[in-house]
Amino acid sequence: MKEYKDQEEFLKDYDANLYDLLSVTTDILVFSVSDIEVDSYRKLPEKAFSVLLVKRKNYPFKGNWCLPGGFLKIDEELEESPLRILKKETNLDDIYLEQLYTFGGVDRDPRLRVINVAYMALIDKERLNKPLMTDSAWFTVVQNIQDNVIDLTLYNGGNRLECQALMLKSKIRSINDLKLLRNEGLAFDNALVLIMGMLRLKNKIDYTDIIFNMMPNTFTLKELQKVYEVILNKKLHDQAFRRQIANKVVKTDMVKVSGGHRPSTLYRYRYPKDN
Amino acid sequence: MKEYKDQEEFLKDYDANLYDLLSVTTDILVFSVSDIEVDSYRKLPEKAFSVLLVKRKNYPFKGNWCLPGGFLKIDEELEESPLRILKKETNLDDIYLEQLYTFGGVDRDPRLRVINVAYMALIDKERLNKPLMTDSAWFTVVQNIQDNVIDLTLYNGGNRLECQALMLKSKIRSINDLKLLRNEGLAFDNALVLIMGMLRLKNKIDYTDIIFNMMPNTFTLKELQKVYEVILNKKLHDQAFRRQIANKVVKTDMVKVSGGHRPSTLYRYRYPKDN
DNA sequence: CTAATAGTGTCTATTAGACAGTATGTT
């Protein structure tokens, strides 16, 4: 091995093709909630949980749906890539974004070896200020967890996608803790990305404040509770819920009037000193 | 754009060099604890928290210390890479491993553009059955957190490394939430990897059982408490601690005798149904 | 008045913090 005087001399001599080269992509799980109107004028609208998908126009997986994403450019910071994609899809700049997991299965893309860094984004649909891109659509996510099997069914108009996985451990930390049982209509390994994201979110809303990224500026406590309930997929006890989030919200002097019942006080999120 | 009959025909035509190519590496934060003997024969040994580092023999960063790691091979599953490295370094197969974060700064490696998937591993040093690799060494980690500045000082014999970062948010989720203030002796961006790993561990031992991956099969409650204390960097209240971990451990019929005082009952970890 | 949601009061069980006290070993 040649001896170098210093790092500068070493780098001049260095051949970047010495190691295997491959491509890196970023995918983003864009999650949000929306209202579902109910028949009775008196009842409150239900909350639905939804994810943004893009229909693939080209091979591979032509016609299937996939997460918004793209290839990382060689001179682009890793964190810039999801922000760039989100800006393109939603026209929003300040979106809650966190790294979810990096997927690196050898065969996840039939074209070439790809490492995929998946992010999770939470947005408030009311902030959307332009129509979705063509081929993009919100899918309502209906979850069903029984024994150790998680099943997610996605609906958008006539489109219905479904994915299902066996959870091999009680805490899913790695892609190897999940075994995909069914995947109808999702491209690449996006079914597993979606399931991991869903599980991460269900877990994190218990001990963080990230849910407020999906809420409008003002909201009623019942609306907030319904968002918790649709994500956790279980009913919460009203009074217990109010106590638990009491110190995370601030009462405003506004109320929300809706149907034949007492109006509900609107609340804001109480930002901690930092975020 | 050419129209393809099916995915097979499309792939035959596909040029993998269409997108930017780069290299992927995996780094592993191998954390463990060990005893530090104390002067008085009566006192219990203190617990020290430590991380495994490797001295760089070549450029770049020749002479600095770095995390064990390596380049991902093009036909290697992403998760296999850290396992392969751990096997080489520790000769152990069944090690607790979790993905920590994927680092992708444009300039993190002066040789070429690299995306680095960092993992965190927790091991019980008593299980080590072979000496460390040459150039590998355990460094004791001493942490100091004041205001929003975290400072880690690493000791091994005469070697002393130090890194320090400002925490821009109270919950560190992204590399952008940290601002590196000082880095003495650590290669690449390993200082930030180490700090993120340390923070993740501090956070996770409160709501998971991962600490037991660093414990021997049997241990006294005081030993377990001291491991918590050295990681959290604060004293815990004896009785409160015992109550909190009571249902996570099982009493054995063995005791540990050490110095001039009453022997302590040895406990085992109570495995949940799965892990 | 009725249906439906909004919001409060309170009892109880569980958990967390604090502190005091007792137990048991080696030297």
Place this chain on the structure above:
DNA sequence: AACATACTGTCTAATAGACACTATTAG
């Protein structure tokens, strides 16, 4: 006996679950 750690008991404060009750609106 003295020291050091091991371990238990109990008071109190805070929190969580459960349930009952009152309040307010549109139609």
